[in-house]
Amino acid sequence: MDNILEKLKEGSIIPFLGLGVFENTKTTEGHSLPHDSDSMILALNNGRAMSDRLMYEYSRAAMSLEQRKGREFIVQMTNHIYTSKTYELPKVYQWLKTIQPKYVIDTNMDDSLLKIYADVEHILITGISRITADYDRFVIYKFDVSAQTYKRIPKEELTLDLPILLKPMGSTQPEMNFIISDADFVDWLTEAMGGYAIPPILKDLRRNKEYLFMGVDFSRDTFRMVANELTLELKGGITLLNKDELTKKEEKFIKTHNLENLKMSVDEFIKEHE
Template identity: 75%
Template structure:
Protein backbone atom coordinates (compact mmCIF):
# COMPACT_ATOMS: atom_id res chain seq x y z
CA UNK A 1 0.00 0.00 0.00
CA UNK A 2 2.86 2.37 0.82
CA UNK A 3 4.29 1.80 -2.65
CA UNK A 4 0.95 2.63 -4.30
CA UNK A 5 0.58 5.78 -2.21
CA UNK A 6 4.07 6.97 -3.11
CA UNK A 7 3.33 6.46 -6.82
CA UNK A 8 0.13 8.53 -6.48
CA UNK A 9 2.00 11.32 -4.71
CA UNK A 10 4.77 11.52 -7.31
CA UNK A 11 2.40 11.34 -10.27
CA UNK A 12 3.46 7.98 -11.71
CA UNK A 13 0.10 6.47 -10.68
CA UNK A 14 -2.87 8.62 -11.66
CA UNK A 15 -6.12 8.58 -9.65
CA UNK A 16 -9.11 7.81 -11.91
CA UNK A 17 -12.38 8.44 -10.08
CA UNK A 18 -15.86 7.16 -10.88
CA UNK A 19 -19.33 7.64 -9.41
CA UNK A 20 -18.69 4.97 -6.81
CA UNK A 21 -16.72 7.47 -4.74
CA UNK A 22 -20.14 8.82 -3.64
CA UNK A 23 -21.26 5.47 -2.16
CA UNK A 24 -21.20 6.76 1.42
CA UNK A 25 -22.09 10.38 0.66
CA UNK A 26 -25.40 11.78 1.82
CA UNK A 27 -26.66 15.34 1.60
CA UNK A 28 -27.46 17.25 4.78
CA UNK A 29 -31.16 16.40 4.28
CA UNK A 30 -30.31 12.68 4.40
CA UNK A 31 -30.73 11.93 0.69
CA UNK A 32 -28.11 9.86 -1.11
CA UNK A 33 -25.90 11.44 -3.77
CA UNK A 34 -26.05 9.20 -6.90
CA UNK A 35 -23.22 6.69 -6.77
CA UNK A 36 -24.04 4.25 -9.56
CA UNK A 37 -26.12 3.94 -12.71
CA UNK A 38 -29.36 2.92 -10.97
CA UNK A 39 -29.26 5.73 -8.40
CA UNK A 40 -28.46 8.25 -11.14
CA UNK A 41 -31.51 7.12 -13.13
CA UNK A 42 -33.75 7.49 -10.09
CA UNK A 43 -32.35 10.98 -9.46
CA UNK A 44 -32.92 12.03 -13.08
CA UNK A 45 -36.48 10.68 -13.02
CA UNK A 46 -37.65 12.14 -9.69
CA UNK A 47 -37.18 8.89 -7.78
CA UNK A 48 -39.14 6.72 -10.20
CA UNK A 49 -37.73 3.59 -11.80
CA UNK A 50 -37.90 3.29 -15.59
CA UNK A 51 -38.42 0.30 -17.85
CA UNK A 52 -35.94 -2.59 -17.63
CA UNK A 53 -34.48 -1.64 -21.02
CA UNK A 54 -33.79 1.93 -19.87
CA UNK A 55 -32.54 0.88 -16.43
CA UNK A 56 -29.61 -0.93 -18.09
CA UNK A 57 -27.43 2.17 -18.01
CA UNK A 58 -28.13 5.77 -17.03
CA UNK A 59 -27.02 7.17 -20.38
CA UNK A 60 -29.83 5.22 -22.03
CA UNK A 61 -32.39 6.47 -19.51
CA UNK A 62 -31.13 10.04 -19.92
CA UNK A 63 -31.52 9.75 -23.69
CA UNK A 64 -35.16 8.69 -23.28
CA UNK A 65 -35.83 11.65 -20.98
CA UNK A 66 -34.04 13.99 -23.39
CA UNK A 67 -36.18 12.81 -26.30
CA UNK A 68 -39.34 13.51 -24.31
CA UNK A 69 -38.37 16.66 -22.44
CA UNK A 70 -35.44 18.16 -24.34
CA UNK A 71 -31.70 18.36 -23.82
CA UNK A 72 -31.96 21.45 -21.62
CA UNK A 73 -34.03 19.42 -19.15
CA UNK A 74 -31.22 16.85 -18.80
CA UNK A 75 -28.59 19.57 -18.36
CA UNK A 76 -30.61 21.39 -15.71
CA UNK A 77 -31.61 18.17 -13.95
CA UNK A 78 -28.01 16.94 -13.78
CA UNK A 79 -26.92 20.28 -12.38
CA UNK A 80 -29.77 20.18 -9.85
CA UNK A 81 -28.76 16.69 -8.65
CA UNK A 82 -25.24 17.79 -7.78
CA UNK A 83 -25.71 21.47 -6.94
CA UNK A 84 -29.01 21.88 -5.12
CA UNK A 85 -28.03 20.18 -1.86
CA UNK A 86 -25.17 20.57 0.59
CA UNK A 87 -22.96 17.57 1.28
CA UNK A 88 -19.57 17.08 2.84
CA UNK A 89 -16.60 16.56 0.59
CA UNK A 90 -16.54 12.78 0.01
CA UNK A 91 -13.72 10.87 1.72
CA UNK A 92 -11.65 10.32 -1.42
CA UNK A 93 -11.43 14.07 -2.07
CA UNK A 94 -10.51 14.82 1.53
CA UNK A 95 -7.75 12.25 1.12
CA UNK A 96 -6.52 13.75 -2.16
CA UNK A 97 -6.46 17.16 -0.50
CA UNK A 98 -3.66 15.94 1.79
CA UNK A 99 -1.13 15.63 -1.05
CA UNK A 100 -2.79 17.01 -4.21
CA UNK A 101 -1.54 14.80 -7.05
CA UNK A 102 -0.26 16.57 -10.18
CA UNK A 103 -2.92 14.96 -12.40
CA UNK A 104 -6.34 13.54 -11.52
CA UNK A 105 -9.03 12.11 -13.81
CA UNK A 106 -12.54 12.42 -12.40
CA UNK A 107 -15.60 11.15 -14.27
CA UNK A 108 -18.08 12.46 -11.68
CA UNK A 109 -20.03 15.56 -12.66
CA UNK A 110 -19.98 17.68 -9.49
CA UNK A 111 -17.30 20.16 -8.39
CA UNK A 112 -15.75 18.24 -5.48
CA UNK A 113 -12.39 17.91 -7.26
CA UNK A 114 -12.19 21.66 -7.85
CA UNK A 115 -12.67 22.20 -4.10
CA UNK A 116 -9.59 20.07 -3.41
CA UNK A 117 -7.42 22.55 -5.32
CA UNK A 118 -9.29 25.77 -4.47
CA UNK A 119 -6.22 27.28 -2.79
CA UNK A 120 -3.86 26.47 -5.66
CA UNK A 121 -3.21 27.53 -9.22
CA UNK A 122 -4.39 24.67 -11.45
CA UNK A 123 -5.83 23.88 -14.84
CA UNK A 124 -9.23 22.30 -15.27
CA UNK A 125 -10.28 20.41 -18.39
CA UNK A 126 -13.97 19.59 -18.77
CA UNK A 127 -15.54 17.46 -21.45
CA UNK A 128 -18.08 18.79 -23.91
CA UNK A 129 -20.17 17.12 -26.61
CA UNK A 130 -22.32 17.76 -29.66
CA UNK A 131 -20.64 20.92 -30.88
CA UNK A 132 -20.08 21.72 -34.54
CA UNK A 133 -17.44 24.44 -34.36
CA UNK A 134 -14.51 22.13 -33.60
CA UNK A 135 -13.48 18.50 -33.26
CA UNK A 136 -12.06 18.98 -29.77
CA UNK A 137 -14.36 17.71 -27.06
CA UNK A 138 -12.88 19.63 -24.14
CA UNK A 139 -12.59 23.13 -22.68
CA UNK A 140 -9.51 24.23 -20.71
CA UNK A 141 -9.63 26.69 -17.82
CA UNK A 142 -6.92 28.12 -15.58
CA UNK A 143 -7.75 28.89 -11.96
CA UNK A 144 -6.50 31.97 -10.12
CA UNK A 145 -6.72 31.36 -6.34
CA UNK A 146 -6.51 35.06 -5.57
CA UNK A 147 -9.66 35.89 -7.52
CA UNK A 148 -11.21 32.41 -7.16
CA UNK A 149 -12.08 32.52 -10.86
CA UNK A 150 -11.56 30.26 -13.85
CA UNK A 151 -10.48 31.72 -17.19
CA UNK A 152 -10.61 29.83 -20.48
CA UNK A 153 -7.24 29.25 -22.13
CA UNK A 154 -6.17 27.81 -25.49
CA UNK A 155 -4.88 24.24 -25.59
CA UNK A 156 -1.46 25.49 -26.68
CA UNK A 157 -1.19 27.37 -23.37
CA UNK A 158 -1.71 24.25 -21.25
CA UNK A 159 1.42 23.25 -19.30
CA UNK A 160 2.15 20.50 -16.80
CA UNK A 161 3.86 22.84 -14.31
CA UNK A 162 0.64 23.14 -12.26
CA UNK A 163 -1.87 20.41 -11.29
CA UNK A 164 -4.26 19.32 -14.05
CA UNK A 165 -7.81 18.25 -13.21
CA UNK A 166 -9.45 16.33 -16.04
CA UNK A 167 -13.22 15.91 -15.85
CA UNK A 168 -14.07 14.25 -19.19
CA UNK A 169 -17.79 13.86 -18.41
CA UNK A 170 -18.12 17.57 -17.64
CA UNK A 171 -18.91 19.42 -14.43
CA UNK A 172 -21.37 21.73 -12.75
CA UNK A 173 -18.68 24.44 -12.55
CA UNK A 174 -17.38 26.71 -13.91
CA UNK A 175 -19.96 26.02 -16.68
CA UNK A 176 -22.67 23.40 -16.97
CA UNK A 177 -21.36 20.94 -19.54
CA UNK A 178 -22.29 17.29 -19.13
CA UNK A 179 -21.73 14.03 -21.01
CA UNK A 180 -24.80 12.23 -19.72
CA UNK A 181 -27.12 10.90 -22.46
CA UNK A 182 -26.41 8.28 -25.13
CA UNK A 183 -26.10 10.99 -27.78
CA UNK A 184 -23.50 12.79 -25.64
CA UNK A 185 -21.45 9.64 -25.11
CA UNK A 186 -21.62 8.57 -28.75
CA UNK A 187 -20.38 11.98 -29.86
CA UNK A 188 -17.66 12.17 -27.18
CA UNK A 189 -16.42 8.61 -27.74
CA UNK A 190 -16.40 9.04 -31.53
CA UNK A 191 -14.15 12.08 -31.26
CA UNK A 192 -12.13 10.43 -28.49
CA UNK A 193 -11.30 7.58 -30.86
CA UNK A 194 -10.13 10.20 -33.32
CA UNK A 195 -7.86 11.71 -30.68
CA UNK A 196 -9.93 14.80 -29.88
CA UNK A 197 -11.01 14.06 -26.29
CA UNK A 198 -7.92 15.40 -24.56
CA UNK A 199 -5.11 17.89 -25.31
CA UNK A 200 -1.95 16.54 -26.93
CA UNK A 201 0.18 17.46 -23.93
CA UNK A 202 -1.79 14.94 -21.82
CA UNK A 203 -1.34 12.26 -24.46
CA UNK A 204 2.40 12.67 -23.96
CA UNK A 205 2.16 12.97 -20.18
CA UNK A 206 0.15 9.75 -19.81
CA UNK A 207 2.75 7.52 -21.47
CA UNK A 208 4.00 4.71 -19.22
CA UNK A 209 1.79 5.85 -16.34
CA UNK A 210 -0.14 3.60 -14.00
CA UNK A 211 -3.70 4.34 -12.83
CA UNK A 212 -5.67 3.58 -9.72
CA UNK A 213 -9.36 3.19 -10.57
CA UNK A 214 -11.51 4.25 -7.63
CA UNK A 215 -15.28 3.84 -7.78
CA UNK A 216 -15.27 2.99 -11.50
CA UNK A 217 -17.86 0.44 -12.65
CA UNK A 218 -16.19 -1.73 -15.29
CA UNK A 219 -19.33 -3.84 -15.62
CA UNK A 220 -20.90 -0.96 -17.59
CA UNK A 221 -20.00 -0.81 -21.28
CA UNK A 222 -19.89 2.97 -21.56
CA UNK A 223 -17.45 3.55 -18.72
CA UNK A 224 -15.13 0.76 -19.83
CA UNK A 225 -14.94 2.54 -23.21
CA UNK A 226 -14.33 5.92 -21.56
CA UNK A 227 -11.59 4.49 -19.33
CA UNK A 228 -9.99 2.71 -22.28
CA UNK A 229 -9.79 5.85 -24.43
CA UNK A 230 -8.42 8.10 -21.69
CA UNK A 231 -5.72 5.67 -20.53
CA UNK A 232 -4.32 4.53 -23.89
CA UNK A 233 -0.72 3.43 -23.40
CA UNK A 234 -1.12 2.73 -19.71
CA UNK A 235 1.57 0.74 -17.93
CA UNK A 236 -0.96 -1.03 -15.72
CA UNK A 237 -2.21 -0.09 -12.30
CA UNK A 238 -4.79 -0.94 -9.69
CA UNK A 239 -8.55 -1.12 -9.24
CA UNK A 240 -10.61 -1.09 -6.07
CA UNK A 241 -13.46 -3.59 -6.46
CA UNK A 242 -14.59 -5.35 -3.30
CA UNK A 243 -16.27 -8.44 -4.73
CA UNK A 244 -15.79 -12.16 -4.19
CA UNK A 245 -16.18 -12.69 -7.92
CA UNK A 246 -15.77 -10.16 -10.73
CA UNK A 247 -18.13 -10.16 -13.70
CA UNK A 248 -16.71 -11.40 -16.99
CA UNK A 249 -16.56 -7.84 -18.33
CA UNK A 250 -14.76 -6.54 -15.24
CA UNK A 251 -12.29 -9.42 -15.28
CA UNK A 252 -11.55 -9.03 -18.99
CA UNK A 253 -10.89 -5.27 -18.70
CA UNK A 254 -8.66 -5.70 -15.67
CA UNK A 255 -6.71 -8.59 -17.21
CA UNK A 256 -6.18 -7.03 -20.64
CA UNK A 257 -5.01 -3.75 -19.09
CA UNK A 258 -2.60 -5.41 -16.65
CA UNK A 259 -4.48 -4.05 -13.64
CA UNK A 260 -4.19 -5.54 -10.15
CA UNK A 261 -7.45 -5.55 -8.27
CA UNK A 262 -7.23 -4.58 -4.60
CA UNK A 263 -10.25 -6.19 -2.98
CA UNK A 264 -11.31 -3.18 -0.92
CA UNK A 265 -13.92 -0.43 -1.02
CA UNK A 266 -12.60 3.04 -1.78
CA UNK A 267 -13.16 4.34 1.75
CA UNK A 268 -11.59 1.20 3.24
CA UNK A 269 -8.51 1.62 1.06
CA UNK A 270 -8.15 5.27 2.12
CA UNK A 271 -8.39 4.39 5.81
Protein backbone atom coordinates in the same frame (compact mmCIF):
# COMPACT_ATOMS: atom_id res chain seq x y z
CA MET B 1 1.50 -2.05 -5.07
CA ASP B 2 4.11 -0.46 -2.81
CA ASN B 3 4.56 3.24 -2.00
CA ILE B 4 1.20 4.35 -3.37
CA LEU B 5 1.28 7.73 -1.63
CA GLU B 6 4.72 8.49 -3.02
CA LYS B 7 3.66 7.43 -6.50
CA LEU B 8 0.55 9.61 -6.31
CA LYS B 9 2.61 12.62 -5.26
CA GLU B 10 5.25 12.14 -7.95
CA GLY B 11 2.66 11.40 -10.63
CA SER B 12 3.64 7.88 -11.67
CA ILE B 13 0.23 6.62 -10.58
CA ILE B 14 -2.85 8.64 -11.58
CA PRO B 15 -6.16 8.64 -9.66
CA PHE B 16 -9.18 7.80 -11.83
CA LEU B 17 -12.47 8.45 -10.04
CA GLY B 18 -15.95 7.15 -10.79
CA LEU B 19 -19.47 7.46 -9.44
CA GLY B 20 -18.89 4.80 -6.78
CA VAL B 21 -16.87 7.21 -4.63
CA PHE B 22 -20.22 8.76 -3.62
CA GLU B 23 -21.36 5.61 -1.86
CA ASN B 24 -22.24 6.56 1.74
CA THR B 25 -22.32 10.28 0.84
CA LYS B 26 -25.45 12.04 2.07
CA THR B 27 -26.79 15.56 1.89
CA THR B 28 -27.31 17.61 5.05
CA GLU B 29 -30.98 16.53 4.88
CA GLY B 30 -29.96 12.87 4.91
CA HIS B 31 -30.57 12.04 1.24
CA SER B 32 -28.09 9.81 -0.60
CA LEU B 33 -26.23 11.08 -3.64
CA PRO B 34 -26.16 8.87 -6.76
CA HIS B 35 -23.35 6.34 -6.45
CA ASP B 36 -24.16 3.91 -9.28
CA SER B 37 -26.12 3.75 -12.52
CA ASP B 38 -29.44 2.79 -10.89
CA SER B 39 -29.36 5.56 -8.31
CA MET B 40 -28.38 8.11 -10.98
CA ILE B 41 -31.43 7.10 -13.04
CA LEU B 42 -33.71 7.51 -10.02
CA ALA B 43 -32.21 10.95 -9.32
CA LEU B 44 -32.70 12.06 -12.93
CA ASN B 45 -36.30 10.79 -12.98
CA ASN B 46 -37.56 12.24 -9.67
CA GLY B 47 -37.14 8.99 -7.77
CA ARG B 48 -39.09 6.85 -10.22
CA ALA B 49 -37.74 3.68 -11.80
CA MET B 50 -37.87 3.31 -15.58
CA SER B 51 -38.30 0.29 -17.85
CA ASP B 52 -35.79 -2.56 -17.62
CA ARG B 53 -34.37 -1.58 -21.01
CA LEU B 54 -33.71 1.98 -19.83
CA MET B 55 -32.51 0.93 -16.36
CA TYR B 56 -29.59 -0.94 -17.94
CA GLU B 57 -27.35 2.15 -17.91
CA TYR B 58 -28.00 5.74 -16.90
CA SER B 59 -26.86 7.14 -20.26
CA ARG B 60 -29.67 5.22 -21.93
CA ALA B 61 -32.23 6.50 -19.43
CA ALA B 62 -30.93 10.06 -19.79
CA MET B 63 -31.30 9.79 -23.57
CA SER B 64 -34.94 8.77 -23.19
CA LEU B 65 -35.61 11.69 -20.84
CA GLU B 66 -33.85 14.08 -23.22
CA GLN B 67 -35.92 12.90 -26.16
CA ARG B 68 -39.16 13.35 -24.21
CA LYS B 69 -38.41 16.51 -22.27
CA GLY B 70 -35.59 18.23 -24.12
CA ARG B 71 -31.87 18.76 -23.72
CA GLU B 72 -32.26 21.63 -21.25
CA PHE B 73 -34.26 19.39 -18.92
CA ILE B 74 -31.51 16.78 -18.62
CA VAL B 75 -28.82 19.45 -18.16
CA GLN B 76 -30.78 21.18 -15.41
CA MET B 77 -31.65 17.88 -13.69
CA THR B 78 -27.99 16.84 -13.66
CA ASN B 79 -27.02 20.21 -12.23
CA HIS B 80 -29.85 20.02 -9.67
CA ILE B 81 -28.58 16.69 -8.32
CA TYR B 82 -25.29 18.26 -7.27
CA THR B 83 -26.14 21.88 -6.51
CA SER B 84 -29.57 21.89 -4.87
CA LYS B 85 -28.35 20.36 -1.59
CA THR B 86 -25.14 20.61 0.38
CA TYR B 87 -23.12 17.50 1.17
CA GLU B 88 -19.82 16.65 2.76
CA LEU B 89 -16.93 15.88 0.46
CA PRO B 90 -16.66 12.12 -0.08
CA LYS B 91 -13.71 10.60 1.75
CA VAL B 92 -11.73 10.05 -1.43
CA TYR B 93 -11.65 13.80 -2.12
CA GLN B 94 -10.72 14.59 1.49
CA TRP B 95 -7.89 12.07 1.13
CA LEU B 96 -6.71 13.46 -2.21
CA LYS B 97 -6.68 16.98 -0.77
CA THR B 98 -3.83 15.90 1.53
CA ILE B 99 -1.89 14.67 -1.52
CA GLN B 100 -2.99 17.02 -4.32
CA PRO B 101 -1.70 14.90 -7.21
CA LYS B 102 -0.41 16.71 -10.28
CA TYR B 103 -2.93 14.94 -12.50
CA VAL B 104 -6.37 13.55 -11.61
CA ILE B 105 -9.05 12.07 -13.86
CA ASP B 106 -12.54 12.47 -12.38
CA THR B 107 -15.54 11.19 -14.36
CA ASN B 108 -17.99 12.65 -11.83
CA MET B 109 -19.90 15.78 -12.78
CA ASP B 110 -19.97 17.73 -9.53
CA ASP B 111 -17.36 20.21 -8.26
CA SER B 112 -15.84 18.21 -5.37
CA LEU B 113 -12.48 17.91 -7.15
CA LEU B 114 -12.40 21.65 -7.80
CA LYS B 115 -12.95 22.39 -4.11
CA ILE B 116 -9.89 20.47 -2.96
CA TYR B 117 -7.65 22.50 -5.29
CA ALA B 118 -9.24 25.86 -4.47
CA ASP B 119 -6.12 27.01 -2.60
CA VAL B 120 -3.67 26.44 -5.47
CA GLU B 121 -3.43 27.52 -9.08
CA HIS B 122 -4.43 24.69 -11.38
CA ILE B 123 -5.70 23.75 -14.80
CA LEU B 124 -9.22 22.39 -15.25
CA ILE B 125 -10.20 20.49 -18.39
CA THR B 126 -13.87 19.62 -18.82
CA GLY B 127 -15.44 17.48 -21.49
CA ILE B 128 -18.00 18.73 -23.99
CA SER B 129 -20.01 16.98 -26.70
CA ARG B 130 -22.18 17.51 -29.75
CA ILE B 131 -20.47 20.63 -31.02
CA THR B 132 -19.82 21.33 -34.69
CA ALA B 133 -17.20 24.05 -34.57
CA ASP B 134 -14.28 21.78 -33.67
CA TYR B 135 -13.22 18.17 -33.23
CA ASP B 136 -11.86 18.77 -29.72
CA ARG B 137 -14.17 17.53 -27.00
CA PHE B 138 -12.71 19.55 -24.15
CA VAL B 139 -12.47 23.07 -22.76
CA ILE B 140 -9.40 24.25 -20.82
CA TYR B 141 -9.51 26.69 -17.91
CA LYS B 142 -6.82 28.22 -15.73
CA PHE B 143 -7.71 28.92 -12.10
CA ASP B 144 -6.81 32.27 -10.52
CA VAL B 145 -6.43 31.66 -6.77
CA SER B 146 -6.66 35.29 -5.70
CA ALA B 147 -9.86 35.93 -7.67
CA GLN B 148 -11.19 32.37 -7.23
CA THR B 149 -12.22 32.35 -10.87
CA TYR B 150 -11.59 30.26 -13.99
CA LYS B 151 -10.56 31.68 -17.34
CA ARG B 152 -10.61 29.79 -20.62
CA ILE B 153 -7.24 29.32 -22.31
CA PRO B 154 -6.35 27.80 -25.72
CA LYS B 155 -4.76 24.35 -25.76
CA GLU B 156 -1.54 25.87 -27.12
CA GLU B 157 -1.03 27.64 -23.78
CA LEU B 158 -1.38 24.45 -21.72
CA THR B 159 1.77 23.39 -19.86
CA LEU B 160 2.47 20.82 -17.17
CA ASP B 161 3.64 23.38 -14.61
CA LEU B 162 0.36 23.31 -12.66
CA PRO B 163 -1.84 20.47 -11.37
CA ILE B 164 -4.26 19.27 -14.06
CA LEU B 165 -7.81 18.26 -13.19
CA LEU B 166 -9.43 16.34 -16.04
CA LYS B 167 -13.21 16.03 -15.81
CA PRO B 168 -14.02 14.32 -19.12
CA MET B 169 -17.75 13.95 -18.44
CA GLY B 170 -18.11 17.66 -17.68
CA SER B 171 -18.80 19.60 -14.50
CA THR B 172 -21.28 21.89 -12.80
CA GLN B 173 -18.55 24.56 -12.67
CA PRO B 174 -17.38 26.87 -14.14
CA GLU B 175 -19.86 26.14 -16.96
CA MET B 176 -22.52 23.44 -17.12
CA ASN B 177 -21.21 20.91 -19.64
CA PHE B 178 -22.31 17.31 -19.12
CA ILE B 179 -21.66 14.05 -20.95
CA ILE B 180 -24.75 12.30 -19.64
CA SER B 181 -26.94 10.83 -22.41
CA ASP B 182 -26.22 8.18 -25.04
CA ALA B 183 -25.89 10.85 -27.73
CA ASP B 184 -23.31 12.68 -25.60
CA PHE B 185 -21.24 9.54 -25.01
CA VAL B 186 -21.42 8.41 -28.65
CA ASP B 187 -20.17 11.80 -29.82
CA TRP B 188 -17.47 12.06 -27.14
CA LEU B 189 -16.22 8.50 -27.65
CA THR B 190 -16.19 8.88 -31.44
CA GLU B 191 -13.92 11.92 -31.21
CA ALA B 192 -11.93 10.34 -28.37
CA MET B 193 -11.06 7.44 -30.66
CA GLY B 194 -9.81 10.01 -33.14
CA GLY B 195 -7.57 11.52 -30.46
CA TYR B 196 -9.66 14.59 -29.65
CA ALA B 197 -10.73 13.81 -26.05
CA ILE B 198 -7.70 15.35 -24.36
CA PRO B 199 -5.08 17.97 -25.29
CA PRO B 200 -1.99 16.62 -27.09
CA ILE B 201 0.32 17.37 -24.14
CA LEU B 202 -1.63 14.93 -21.97
CA LYS B 203 -1.10 12.13 -24.46
CA ASP B 204 2.62 12.30 -23.67
CA LEU B 205 1.97 12.65 -19.93
CA ARG B 206 -0.15 9.50 -19.69
CA ARG B 207 2.33 7.15 -21.36
CA ASN B 208 3.65 4.32 -19.22
CA LYS B 209 1.65 5.44 -16.18
CA GLU B 210 -0.25 3.36 -13.64
CA TYR B 211 -3.82 4.20 -12.62
CA LEU B 212 -5.72 3.88 -9.38
CA PHE B 213 -9.36 3.26 -10.35
CA MET B 214 -11.64 4.25 -7.49
CA GLY B 215 -15.42 3.87 -7.73
CA VAL B 216 -15.37 3.02 -11.46
CA ASP B 217 -17.99 0.50 -12.63
CA PHE B 218 -16.33 -1.69 -15.24
CA SER B 219 -19.42 -3.86 -15.62
CA ARG B 220 -20.88 -1.07 -17.79
CA ASP B 221 -19.78 -0.88 -21.43
CA THR B 222 -19.68 2.91 -21.55
CA PHE B 223 -17.19 3.47 -18.76
CA ARG B 224 -14.91 0.69 -19.90
CA MET B 225 -14.67 2.52 -23.23
CA VAL B 226 -14.14 5.88 -21.51
CA ALA B 227 -11.39 4.45 -19.30
CA ASN B 228 -9.75 2.73 -22.24
CA GLU B 229 -9.54 5.94 -24.29
CA LEU B 230 -8.22 8.06 -21.42
CA THR B 231 -5.51 5.61 -20.34
CA LEU B 232 -4.03 4.53 -23.67
CA GLU B 233 -0.44 3.24 -23.35
CA LEU B 234 -0.87 2.67 -19.63
CA LYS B 235 1.59 0.55 -17.70
CA GLY B 236 -0.99 -1.03 -15.39
CA GLY B 237 -2.58 -0.17 -12.08
CA ILE B 238 -5.16 -1.03 -9.45
CA THR B 239 -8.93 -1.39 -9.36
CA LEU B 240 -11.02 -1.43 -6.19
CA LEU B 241 -13.93 -3.80 -6.82
CA ASN B 242 -15.23 -5.21 -3.56
CA LYS B 243 -17.36 -8.05 -4.88
CA ASP B 244 -17.26 -11.84 -4.59
CA GLU B 245 -17.34 -12.44 -8.31
CA LEU B 246 -16.39 -10.20 -11.21
CA THR B 247 -18.27 -10.26 -14.49
CA LYS B 248 -16.50 -11.64 -17.55
CA LYS B 249 -16.28 -8.13 -18.98
CA GLU B 250 -14.68 -6.83 -15.79
CA GLU B 251 -12.20 -9.69 -15.73
CA LYS B 252 -11.27 -9.12 -19.37
CA PHE B 253 -10.75 -5.37 -18.88
CA ILE B 254 -8.57 -5.96 -15.82
CA LYS B 255 -6.47 -8.59 -17.60
CA THR B 256 -6.00 -6.71 -20.89
CA HIS B 257 -5.01 -3.52 -19.05
CA ASN B 258 -2.58 -5.26 -16.71
CA LEU B 259 -4.54 -4.23 -13.61
CA GLU B 260 -4.69 -5.78 -10.17
CA ASN B 261 -8.04 -5.84 -8.41
CA LEU B 262 -7.99 -5.27 -4.67
CA LYS B 263 -11.14 -6.73 -3.15
CA MET B 264 -11.88 -3.82 -0.85
CA SER B 265 -14.03 -0.71 -0.75
CA VAL B 266 -12.69 2.75 -1.51
CA ASP B 267 -13.08 3.72 2.16
CA GLU B 268 -11.16 0.62 3.29
CA PHE B 269 -8.37 1.41 0.85
CA ILE B 270 -8.12 4.99 2.11
CA LYS B 271 -7.93 3.83 5.74
CA GLU B 272 -4.94 1.67 4.83
CA HIS B 273 -3.17 4.57 3.09
CA GLU B 274 -3.88 7.62 5.21
